[in-house]
Amino acid sequence: MMRLHWSSRSPFVRKVMVVAHEVGQVGRIERIPTVVALTRQDPDVLARNPLGKIPTLLLEDGGTLYDSVVICEYLDGLGGTPRLFPAAGPARIEALRRQALGNGAMDFLLLWRGELGRAAPDPRILDGFAAKQAAVLAALEAEAAELAAGAFDIGRVAIGCALSYLDFRWPEAGWRAAHPRLAAWHASFAARPSVRATEHVDA
Known part of the structure; x- marks a missing residue:
């Protein structure tokens, strides 16, 4: 199970979740409610993402992906054939x-x-x-x-x-x-x- 540092208020997190639904990966993602801001950091996020931002995706193999651009393309490729990112x-x-x-x-x-x-x-x-x-x-x-x-x-x-x-x-x-x-x-x-x-x- 992948784990996503998540907030319902973040437009970038929402973008990731829309992609997850569109490509059939939402069932593989556990959401971790997370609050970050310029004046508020989350030590768990900082430990995996030095930018201290969400979305941050924790992979099943222990790796970490950020930001939404990278996460969305990763999720889109899990099915083998890209659906939302044209190939070339x-x-x-x-x-x-x-x-x-x-x-x-x-x-x-x-x-x-x-x-x-x-x-x-x-x-x-x-x-x-x-x-x-x-x-x-x-x-x-x-x-x-x-x-x-x-x-x-x-x-x-x-x-x-x-x-x-x-x-x-x-x-x-x-x-x-x-x-x-x-x-x-x-x-x-x-x-x-x-x-x-x-x-x-x-x-």
């Missing part, structure tokens, strides 16, 4: 590009939330995060038709998880009105059994 060529590069976009969005959303939690948030930093969010949403609206038409892959997992985290932490954001094609695609993403099984819980 333009399709793989496009999936990895979209994964980078989704991961980057999750990164700045987490940092944005951290900045908002400070006693005196820097308005220049907040404006920068808002500009990045607007740019990401505009870019995704422009390629929403391609997202809807193509095969479900790791890029779509990452983008979908980023948008779902935006909904989780900023339910008042109201991004759908100005991005109707992206909203329609995200509705189809949110309806997938793997996504419904991995809902964020603030607990």
Whole structure:
């Protein structure tokens, strides 16, 4: 049995769990509830992952994998034939590009939330995060038709998880009105059994 340092609040952990469901590996993963933050470290995580971050996957042979990019590709390959990571060529590069976009969005959303939690948030930093969010949403609206038409892959997992985290932490954001094609695609993403099984819980 593999063991995953896990939190229902983490978008990167959710990404891993969506992949685990999609590729039929979720039954082989034991979840270890874990809390880490810039001001709070978990010694068990640090002992296996010097970055001190989640997700961290403990393998059956005693090895350790991190971060979500590596863990997701590992899980995808356990069945022999990759399902979410195209093997080579333009399709793989496009999936990895979209994964980078989704991961980057999750990164700045987490940092944005951290900045908002400070006693005196820097308005220049907040404006920068808002500009990045607007740019990401505009870019995704422009390629929403391609997202809807193509095969479900790791890029779509990452983008979908980023948008779902935006909904989780900023339910008042109201991004759908100005991005109707992206909203329609995200509705189809949110309806997938793997996504419904991995809902964020603030607990």
